[in-house]
Amino acid sequence: MGGGIIGLLILGGITVGVIAAVRRVMKKDGAESQTGDVIPYLLLALAVGTAAFALAELAEAAFPGDAFIFDTTTQVAASLAALVVAGPIAFVLWKRQSRRRVTNTSAAGWIVYLAAIEAVFMTALAIASFGVLNSLLGDGSSASWANVVVFAGVVVFHEFASRQTPPTGEGSDLHRVLGSAIGLVMTSIGTAGVLYWLLDLLYGSLTPTSSNAEPAIWISFLLVGVPIWGVRWWSSWPSEPDISRKTWLVVASVAGLVTAVGTGTSILIMILLYLFSDTDSAATHFAVLPGIVATASVAALVWAHHKGRLGIERNAPVQIYGYTMAAIGLSAAIGGATGLATLAFAPADFINEPDAFVISVATILVVGLLVWGWFWTRAQAVPRELEAGTIPRRLYLVGFGVITGLVAAGALIGTLVVLFQMLIGGEPSDSLVPQASLFIFSGLATWHLLRNNAIDSALVESPDVVTPFDVTLICSHPGTIATAFPKEARLKVIYRADTEGVVTEGMEAAIVEEVGNTSSLVWVEGSGYRIARARG
């Protein structure tokens, strides 16, 4: 008993000491931060993270679930040590930042802090909740609900704080976007799993094969993911999409479409393999179909939902989406073409099961070309002068061109190594054909990308810079020729005494063109004009 009281006194003393020290330091830093309070908020995130996980550890030690052996002394000691240090720091920093937030809601630190808390604690809450649900519904190993309570408390506390003083400015949607991503991933896994379970039941009723899939784990994913996604994504947004929401729309659209097209391609390959190569019975061959169809369906839904919100107006996010898909399609086409060339020119025994290989790589080549062609054609449909100077297009043409160029260079080095080995008497290597093929196809892609970039550059380049030049015009009357010269021209008119040398309207354009922005002497007379280049 006496030891317990001494322990409490020590804990209390350390807590009060830490609070006093932190306050003393913070009082010296009273001026308004010029960096959006990022550093205090990062320190706060660290302190809150340490304290919250220590509290979760302590709660788990107090309520260890189904554990039948446990030693709580280490857990309790570690948790108390972390709480005594991190708790007071979190308390003092939170109070300080709450006061400052009232007058500065657009502080970058508040946005970063909320995003960090969301990423860590929403993920922790999702994992802990999933563990508890899965142990209740299915045969997952038992999990402690104490963590769920602590992590939910942290999330709810910050949700209220963010509603009291909502972050404003660019990036203010970031924490909600991160929560949406966590919710969507879990919802998608759960939906695909439940769909797989249903399709597998159907497949099992039609064929003698079945994987005996269990729905509990997928329902657990759904029960965790749907509320998170619902709260974070479907509740009303306070403003137009900011950069974080636009970025997420692009990421989700690309990920959804790539997964849908990828799984669709694998279904196509599976059907072609069944039709054109020696396979097992149809039931065995297509046994994985329920899983692939479920994944493809959910991916297509994810794509449709996010692409719909991305819109059709060709703004920067839509351009990034389109060029990313074009790059992925072109990469797949390079891989497919390399595979086909390898099959055609490499030694006969280089590839096992050539029938299956040719069907697979040919399908990948066709699908890759279709994807690339679709998105590249849509980019080409826009007037080039409007599209040429945009950053997404530049990144695609130059950035992806550099990547394919590096691949081509690496493949060329590999090819030359093999060739030099053969020249100096070594054994010919089987890798010659794949390396050479990769060099050719990635080289062609590089040429295509950089050539288009060169055309774009010529289109958007600024006109030639004209340096100031002198024009001495000897005439009877200059007319309006002064307005036809560029502003860099310094025009000096010397009048003739007669009326023979008048600059007519038809003469103006010809003289300006012939002068060509260089210092000149122009002599106008009755029969026309003569131009002499000025010296120096």
Place this chain on the structure above:
Amino acid sequence: MTVGKKTRWIWPVVIGTVVIALAVIALNREPAQLDPNTPEGTVQAYLQAIGDSDFDAAFDLLDPQYYEGCDAADLASNMGRSEPFTAVLDLEGIEELTDEKTFVPVRMQFGTSGPFGSGWTSWESFVVTDYTGSWLIAEEAWPYFGWDCREEGF
């Protein structure tokens, strides 16, 4: 003390009280004791003995035929300076292999968890055999020391 100052300290006081309460509960909690005359009770007794560094008691729960040539010192030397652990019985996974043999899976959490902990989890399985009324752990079992001392070798 004003009302504002009073409310300012409510949350720290509540959290502090919760922390102390949790610590007291954790330090006074004992695991439910399973019947030692069952396979899962045998595994619990074995792991509890190792957790208490009572290696003689732990070794007494091992199949003497399988571990012929070994003794408690071999078990102790293989444990070394082990981290404290928590063990959770996987009730769904317990399986009667034969009338005499039962498979008992256990999830073991070593060290402390969380982002600042140094914990890790492993899934261990124990085959428990009925020797005329008393259950003993047969075959190679955590912490896998038989390779070092068994007469039959590993």
